Amino acid sequence: MKYPYETFKREVSEQLACAITAVYGIEADVKLEEPKGMADVAYPCFSLSKQVGESPLKIAETLAKRVEGKWIARVEAVRGYVNVFVNTDMLAAQLLPQIQEMGDSFGSQEEKHETVIVEHTSANPNGPLHVGRARNPIIGDTLARLLRFGGYRVTTQYYVDDMGKQVAILYWGATHLDMELPEHEKEDHRYVGFYQKAASLMETDESVQREIEEIVKRAERGDRTLLNEIRSIYGKVLEGMVESLKQLNITIDEFVEESRFIFDGSTERVIRELEKSEYTGRDGNALYLDMEPFGVHGRDKRFYITRNDGTSLYATRDVAYHVWKGEQADMLINVLGEDHKLEAKFVEVALRLLHKKVPETIFYSFVSLPEGKMSTRKARVVYLDDLIHEARERALAEVLKRRERDDKIDHIAHHVAMGAIRYNIIKVRAEKPIVFKWEEALNFEGQSAPFIQYAHARCCSILRKAARTPSQVDPHAEYGHESERELVKTLARFPDVVGEGVRNRNPSAVAEYAHELASCFNAFYRDCKVLGSPEEEKRLVLVAATRQVLRNSLHILGIEALEEM
């Protein structure tokens, strides 16, 4: 895929490299900057100054005179920088037809013929998702969308821990406790009561603890009947969780149960292979991996692979899962909470020892509440469903301020609400901690999804009212207004944003860009009358292009590009 802004930048680099060689006789590695406001691209002459012993100001002056080309509108030498401005008419002439032709795929990258599995969410199905956990599916789903746009073939997986303690507690509760369950239309909210009660009983009652441990042991030994029973309980909870995700426009391609790697013998094989390693040792009968040689330091450098009785541990089964997963795709990416860093390191080391594919991991920091860490047991928690409900109410109220009740109103309110939730989470980089605040999560103004959706709706509104949509883009159209030119340049940067986002596995960059584009369009909207203007025709082309790129950005973010609001 050839994008025009790239061509422009390449021309500038080549021109500069050429000029440097001609004047100073050096092969220079021309690294361009894209400073905001100063120029479209700039070349600082300071390091060259050192090499050739001439002042940066002088060099900039000299080079500026020699840089020219059809993509270059203007070159200036300012304080040791060569500042280059793109020819926006040339850019528009190349870019706008391309956006029109490529449509929904504008900005995407060439098919890479590589398959990727993005594992995300993978929460224990013992109760409803809370806002903290929701960061995982939002990052995971957006990343998956971004990678798809970046040319990868992506599938998503949710690893279901169906034989762990959490699910065993839920199962014990559901089968032993006779209790009044809360009224709720979703099963995850009803069943979590069993989990909570059982978990607190387990702390005080040793016999309960023993029974739960026994369930775990039986599950680990591959008791199919029991595992089926357990599934019949957690399955309902999981369904509820999946339903919440669906509200947010998140679906997961495949659910993989942990017990599968007991049944197929792969966990056992992992253990047998690892015990041959020089890095593993025995503590009694328990097998462990010494993590010290792999840069892990702390109170205890041993990471256990089996218990004293030879049974596997969660992390060991996770290794088996990754061995299997690695056979399904060229590349593996996991989205995990930062508390899983050590476990992920262990999985990575184990996979290296087994000569298997190692996953990349995106770690995200926790979402806390102003009053502290989220905790289901301390009832200090905001459930995702409560946020969804609240967001929808609030969105509906806002829509009702602006339009009469009609058949579109629920659709609009729903997508404003879900967009706001997704955007609020994804706009912050994964490694930053988030303190959840209702007023921020339900913000529909400023840097938010509704702001972007609104700009999109404005585009749609103009295009709807236009007498006709120009089918052909006039290649000689000139965009004289500053706001038009800024818009053209911002549109042209979209493919770069996608490329960088893919390379850095950073979906937040797309969120940032979408806001910038919407904001840039709002300036155009303010300054440039479209309908009824003598420049209507060419401005409609620009509006259509903006609508398309906003739409593509929103698509990556998993947010509905609303046509009306």
Place this chain on the structure above:
RNA sequence: GGGUGCGUGGCCUAGCCAGGAUAGGGCGCUGGCCUUCUAAGCCAGAUAUCGCGGGUUCGAAUCCCGCCGCAUCCGCCA
């Protein structure tokens, strides 16, 4: 104790990987803009020792070292 991540106006955040010019946004605050394509918008204004201290460099929010604060991990749990 050790590892890892984070620390940018009152609050939130981009920029950090690949060091460059007046640190870009948003919320909130003050004041202004709807007979004109949707005011979920726009304009103007106030607010910043880029956690602290060193170092490298012509140049550091960005790289290196030390310190402080917050988070997280260091279970034969998951």
